[in-house]
């Protein structure tokens with residue numbers, strides 16, 4: 001269709017390395033197409049970002065692309081099993097091509113819709129990965145800013161699968177216009193402080209904890225905590241006031257711990273909101289079964305290995321440890 005970037009304007013720098021085929025999806029920043037690397041035939045997802053959307057004027061394009069490139073260098077250095085890998089970036093005058101890891105399980109969003117809602121154990125397994133992945137981004141100094149089920153991809157069609165967070169970090173380049181886009185879109189996942197400061201405030205990592213809380217709410221209930229169906233109160237007001245609830249007919253089967261974690265993540269006051277580090281220590285995640293499954297999904301090569309036991313430790317060190325030097329009780 002007309003919107004399709006017709007293949008004649010794909011630069012040689014891409015064409016010599018990749019064959020672009022069908023469109024996988026269309027995001028806010030541009031479209032994502034399936035690509036095959038020439039030679040290896042390895043499959044990738046290519047995010048095509050037209051810079052026009054990013055720049056307010058001509059000259060900005062130059063230094064903006066320098067910024068984007070330095071940011072992309074940081075993103076390329078990221079390596080985590082639950083973060084979509086960036087293979088390559090090809091920057092041209094008009095368009096930025098980001099070659100990304102391909103996953104075949106589609107978006108969490110579509111899965112929640114098709115399942116209507118997740119059973120709690122599966123929701124816990126997937127959500128644990130999201131928190132671990134987002135904490136990794138925070139530890140690398142990156143705030144996602146736009147966490148939503150559309151940006152959480154699934155590695156496979158299995159219910160218990162690896163999740164992959166995508167579209168992180170780049171959103172900081174959206175100029176005022178796109179900040180307006182943030183306000184144009186439905187703020188379903190938007191943290192209250194972004195609405196209160198009307199976007200002028202400084203983003204902190206806490207915004208990601210809020211969005212994750214909204215995602216968990218949806219995974220466990222199948223519907224969003226705030227909706228614009230409510231006539232008496234518009235969406236921003238519901239969010240800024242933290243006007244959400246857990247009606248029995250949808251939440252009866254959900255554990256108190258899960259609801260407690262949602263409340264701690266969806267705390268309006270960003271300063272009082274739970275951090276991701278503390279979220280990982282929440283009682284809801286104290287679940288051997290889930291942790292074992294998560295570890296197996298994230299680090300399959302480690303599957304079946306057992307941690308070294310004390311007995312394997314060198315005698316010298318052991319002597320020091322318990323002083324007497326006799327065999328420690330195994």
Ligand SMILES: c1ccc2c(c1)[nH]c1[nH]cn[n+]12
Pocket residue numbers: 024025032045047084100101102103104106153166167
């Ligand atoms: C960013 C946006 C969409 C993506 C993606 C990276 N990787 C992948 N695999 C299937 N869709 N898709």
